[in-house]
Amino acid sequence: MKRLLFTKIDNSPLIIFRVFFGTLVMLECYGAIITGWVRRTLVEPQFTFNFIGFDWLQPLPGYGMYIYFFIMGTLGIFIALGYRYRFSTIAFTLLWTGVYLMQKTSYNNHYYLLILISGMMCLFPANRGYSLDVRRNPELKADSMHSYIKWAVALQLLIVYTYASIAKLYADWLDFGIIKVLMLNKAEYPIIGAILQEPWIHKIVGVFGIIFDLLIIPALLWKPTRKAAFVASIFFHLFNSVVFQIGIFPYLSLAFTVFFFEPETIRKIFFKHKVPYVLKQLQIPTNTKLIYVLGSTYFLVQLLLPLRHHLIKDDVLWTEEGHRLSWRMMLRSRGGTVTFQVVDKDTGNAEKIDLKEYLTNKQLRRIATYPDFIWQFAQRLKKEYAEKGKTISVYALNSRVSINGKPYRAFIDPKVDLAAAKWNYFWHNPWILPGPNSED
Template identity: 45%
Template sequence: MRKWLNTSIDNSGLILFRILFGVLIMFESFGALLLGWVNTVFIQTKFTFHFIGFDFLELLHGIKMYYYFVAMGVLGLLIALGFFYRWVIIGFTILWTLVYFAQKEFYNNHYYFVVLIAFIMCFLPANKRWSLDVHFFPKISTTQVPRWMPFLLIFQVGILYFYASLAKIYPDWLNGTFASILLSGYSASSFWLELINQKWFVLAYSYLGLFYDLFIIPALLWKRTRIFAILASLFFHLSNALFLKIGIFPFFALSFIVLFLDYQNMNYSLFKTNEVRKMALTNSFTNLYKLIFIPFFIFQFLLPIRHFFIKGNVLFTEEGHRLSWRMMLSERRGKLRIKVLNKQTKEIFYHNILADLNAKQINIVSHSPDMIWQYCQKIKEQYIFPIEIYVESFVSVNRRPYYRLIDQKVNMAEAKFDYFFHNEWILLQELN
């Protein structure tokens, strides 16, 4: 295995992936501006809900975010062009990571995935061909790369698919309940509604999605099944792009196919040369790379399973939900009222949520315990007199009855948040 990973291979796949990656993040950044996403999240809100512990990211709010996203779009273009690639990819990674942690209202797996892939790309020589860097500095040009370098990207996407398939092994996915809910929101046509009411159809959708996530990477790696895996990927991701409206992720996922293709054929197609290069052994997996990537991937393996070690059902409590490839697995609806007690006068009143949050924020905060906790801390800062805060919160998962989410007897102004273990103010509920 070590010998196989240290073999030099043609770098055509890595070079093409760099170009696709740059183009996609350029479209994502400029699209966020042109489609009003930046305006909705960072301009028309009083504040955003950053990841807990990242209070300094409150600075990423207001008109300056227009320039911030323009900068990321320009960096995406420069990545595609391979212009001062190393500095540009590092700069983009920092900017994207900061804006990712700055808001949770539009939490999405692919935002996190871009963080991880951009980080890996910081260490890969993806500018050694088809780049402005080669044009200005011809001495850096090379046609080979150690196999383990592009394999890092394959390994990361493999982790995503594996845990995405693992997360689907729960009753509401396996019996088609969530598939029916998911698909019902994307068309009002009588034919479509009749189709998704057929048990066989929602079960087929559920199990095909599960099996796709579980087997797609092995199928792409094995030459005999690769063409079928590519066709399945095209159908799966383009269908998701058409019906589920999930941004660049389907196209981002498809871009990884270039890392599995026959490098010799790709080299001829892209660079119009069919010279056969000797695949030499390298010793490039140095101690520096080991120090970076061994802990990195250990962390990537452990983080998605942390919810198994936290008391309660993650589908209800959402403790251990984020950063775990648990996307589009359930529908949550919430009801929220926040009661404030003036400790001096003993007056009790309900806080005006509409004065602080827009409709999107209210919708997601009402069923997200960590964001409820954050909001309570912000409410506490608004009053000049000492207060206690009590939450009336109810959540429905996959259209079940509403259950109480937050302990109404706990003063949330004084409650603490625990990242790693169960927060006792979040109530437990088995979902039957």
């Protein structure tokens, strides 16, 4: 184990990944401003559906969120250049985590992965070569790194892809129904739109998606299949980028592949004038125990967290409880309807809430389909009416949800006062009605 983790290898993969990583961070953050994502997601809404328990994380007023993302994009440039690398990486990680937790309307598993990778990069010595930090302080320069850096990245990706593959082994993916649903809104794409509606395309996407996710990391690690796996990665991730338009993730995934090739190969491609490191000496650091404790604790959490939905009553596909942070990617399409009724506890007067007065179009498409959104909106109404001196009950009437194009079913118990209900973070919330596969 010590030889596996603490042998020194050429650090060219880490150095070039730093450049790719910082550049992609810059594109993600500046792009979020330019494309209007910041405006639609964080500026226009009256309030955001933050992760429950993080109500104190709210978007900055006025132009604050534009400045926030501009700062993050600039930190990306600093990371790529290796300028005050440690500060820049830690600052970006904290800021990105903050914006991730302050809204769920545009939730994406890849945003979570960016938090994890950013956190790792805070600890990695990625500024030891081809950086402004080295120019400012030549004593920082090094041509090697411990091999545990490579294996930490590989293990993290193995967890992500393996869970993504296993999650696809359910009925709606195996009969390609969910893929058909996901492709319906791609029909208007030029050139490829019509092709994406073909059943044979759905079968290829479905089978290839499972196989790719399951085998890509082992195939990249094994030298005889490495080049073929790299070609498959290019095709897979470019397809996802064009068809599903999921930001920087496909390109970040391709950037990760530098850790799987021989360091000398990466050095020859990107740093021809860099001094090669070929000693491969075993150099055990003084903080070995700390590395073992932190590493084992972190990866144990990563292994267990995606399994938590198995301990929660009913199907995660229906309740969404345990879905986030578990690499369940592109598995469902949800549609729903809901009507909120507010009842004044003192007078008994009831009124229906016009959601359009409170929510943006994107929030309107989400609120009826996710139980935590429904509960949070009820709490929002409770707070608003309390400020007017009124004590209310909030009911979700006519709450119905369709999963993957299937018939609508009743979703939230209309008899439960959601203003008085407590959110259960770790177990099932009983006011979510049983799903179609429930034993109840």
